[in-house]
Amino acid sequence: MASPGVVPARSAAGSGIFPRGRFRHGGIDRAASVAGERALGWAVHYGTGIVFAALLLAICGRGWARDPTLPSALAFGLVTVAAPFLLMQPALGAGIAASKTPNPPTARLRSLMTHAVFGLGLYLAARLTAALIEA
Numbered sequence: 001m002a003s004p005g006v007v008p009a010r011s012a013a014g015s016g017i018f019p020r021g022r023f024r025h026g027g028i029d030r031a032a033s034v035a036g037e038r039a040l041g042w043a044v045h046y047g048t049g050i051v052f053a054a055l056l057l058a059i060c061g062r063g064w065a066r067d068p069t070l071p072s073a074l075a076f077g078l079v080t081v082a083a084p085f086l087l088m089q090p091a092l093g094a095g096i097a098a099s100k101t102p103n104p105p106t107a108r109l110r111s112l113m114t115h116a117v118f119g120l121g122l123y124l125a126a127r128l129t130a131a132l133i134e135a
C-alpha cells in the first residue's frame with residue numbers, strides 16, 4: 001500500500017470509487033485503474049486545501065487576513081489532519097489514522113508534518129496577500 005502520510009498516486013476520488021458512490025475501500029492498490037485518476041486525485045486534494053483555506057478565513061475573519069499570525073495558521077493546519085486520519089485513510093483501506101499500515105507512527109508523523117507545512121503555507125500566503133493589498 002502507498003504511504004498514507006503523503007498524497008498517494010491513487011486516491012479514493014481518483015480511482016473512481018467516490019464518484020461511483022463507494023466511500024470505503026479494502027485497499028486502494030487493489031482497485032482497478034481509472035483514466036485520469038492521478039489528475040483527479042490531485043485536483044480533489046488541492047480543492048480540499050482551498051476549501052480549508054476559506055474555512056480558516058471564515059473562522060478567523062478579515063482581521064486575521066490583514067494581520068495573520070503563525071500560531072493560528074499552524075494550529076489550523078494541524079486540525080485539518082483529522083480529514084486524512086478519519087476520512088481518507090480509512091477510505092483507502094489504511095484504517096483510522098493509518099492504523100492498518102506497516103508503520104502507523106511514521107505515517108501519522110508524516111501526515112502531521114505535511115499538515116503543519118500546510119498551516120505554514122496558509123500563513124505565508126496570507127502575509128504575502130496582506131502586503132500586496134497594502135502596497
